[in-house]
Amino acid sequence: METLINFAADLKKKEKHGIPQRFMSGKHIALIFEKQSTRTRSAFTVAAAKLGANVEYLNKNDIQLGSKESVEDTAKVLGSMFDGIAYRGDHQTTVESLGEHANIPIWNALTNEWHPTQMLADFLTIKEHLGTYKGKTITFVGDGRNNVSHSLLVTGAILGANINILAPESLQPAMSVQKIAYDIAKGSGSKLLITSDIEKGIANSDAVYTDVWCSMGEEDALDERVKLLSDYQINQKLMDMTGKKDTIFLHCLPAIHDKSTDVGKLAYEKFNVDGLEVTDDVFRSPASKVFDQAENRMHTIKALIAVTCGNVH
Template identity: 55%
Template sequence: MTNTIFQGKSLLKEIDFTQAELAYLIDFAIHLKALKKANIPHQYLAGKNIALLFEKTSTRTRSAFTVAANDLGAHPEFLGPNDVQFGKKESTADTAKVLGSMFDGIQFRGFKQSDVETLAAESGVPVWNGLTDTWHPTQMLADFMTIKEIFGDYVGKNLVYIGDGRNNMANSLLVTSAILGVNITILAPDDLQPEAGIQQIAAEKAAETGSKITITSNLDAVKGADIIYTDVWVSMGEEDKYDERLEALMPYQVNAELFAKTGNDNCIFMHCLPAFHDLDTKTMSEIHDKYGYDELEVTDEIFKSEKSVVFQEAENRLHSIKAVMAATLGNLFIPKV
């Protein structure tokens, strides 16, 4: 008997799954992590072929999907922007049909949410969203897995996301927190707060779970936070916006002063990475030369402190992605969730 809950389903955005289903995937990821650490084989996808489609560059997502596929016994094939047309010479729908006839599952990391939706509708195989401009669901599983590992649970915890509140990370954290019963604050300048449609989705989910949602520009909103979360201030494709973003968001930098405002000695710091916390990158060196800043969304002090769990969070991309791939493609016996 195979499971009918996940088998053959795609993960395109967080609301594709219920609270119970997301919770199962998080717990399954923790289990798979334990198997990996104990060197216990778990090749649920032996003989499967996985297409990894990348319009956007990637370190963690590509590495996690590749290692996850290998650990599960599948064969991953990387297809970059020069390998797949994505509407340039061939429609996304036509590409989806071709890939679906050859591969058992498809990962997509790119710009338009409509592209990943088309891949899922036309390919006939599970499609997993490795990031679009709108959503980042595999990151969410890793994030709430990390929170559960540290605190024992995520329900009722207070998560404050600070910075650019209109990007895919803010969207995903807002909606996923609401689904899972996590209290979520989006702390951002008034003109960088989530779109009304995203807020509406979150409000509907929060009404079911009791999650408290706060969207504000007031820095005092960090009081009582269990998790401070930030992301880069300029997303891929927005590199022309540095001038306005730096001016608007420097007051929202995660630093020791901000952490002191939480009043919680156990508050942790999270970031999906990469982070601009020092001058050891070409991008930050250029920003330093032009604007004089040594660090942006988070200070080096906080990034390297005991409060920071960013590398545990990064590793968990592997285990949570593995859980999604196995559950949706592995014909696992999951009687109910």
């Protein structure tokens, strides 16, 4: 992971200076996306094109994956034609089955359980703004059971960062994920804290990270989540509780920070709040590095697909 993060930083610098990076000329990659996407789809498409690869986008209506054709059969067919496949969908078992049978690189572009490509962008962003991620305290606030929180907990443990998960007890990471992270942390020196105590969880945070309160497919749970998470909104008062002047704010996006979206309007009408997981003033503040994160999705995915599928060396 450190190799990928460092390589992404190098590719980003070279791109800013107009240095070509055609490591995948003549390659063909497929994007199988069963879930909506803005940043991930754009990042894979642009990254592949910049590297010289051709991209074919396949949504769930284009192919028979899992319906009329098994994942194994689909993997073998596409694996004989493409040089790499990115999969974004519900089930971790699907992406693992593709990896088992396709005989080409398979990239997890998001499942219900994990969001690994997001982590590459996050830790590159942290390194850019804090100098390093090792020993830094990154606090995730909100729904601690989702794929971003799970991925952050494990990735932080791998990379030697200190990870706090600040969430109500009913929304804390799965015990199986906690075990993975704590086992890894024994070797890396990472310090992990999972708590519902806001003051304890937010103190000394170098980065504060949040995500939407209702993930894709959970919009019906908005009322319940607002009741559970209203005290965990990222506002300036919470940011000040870190005790540090240079704490940065992170969000994997999209964010409900004002009334400019349908969900934001609904939240205002139902709960009289202008923003859900983060207030607009924090989202637009100098501490906010969310658009650097978004750009870094492309640079880190470029590094990932170049190393695993391209002619880098």
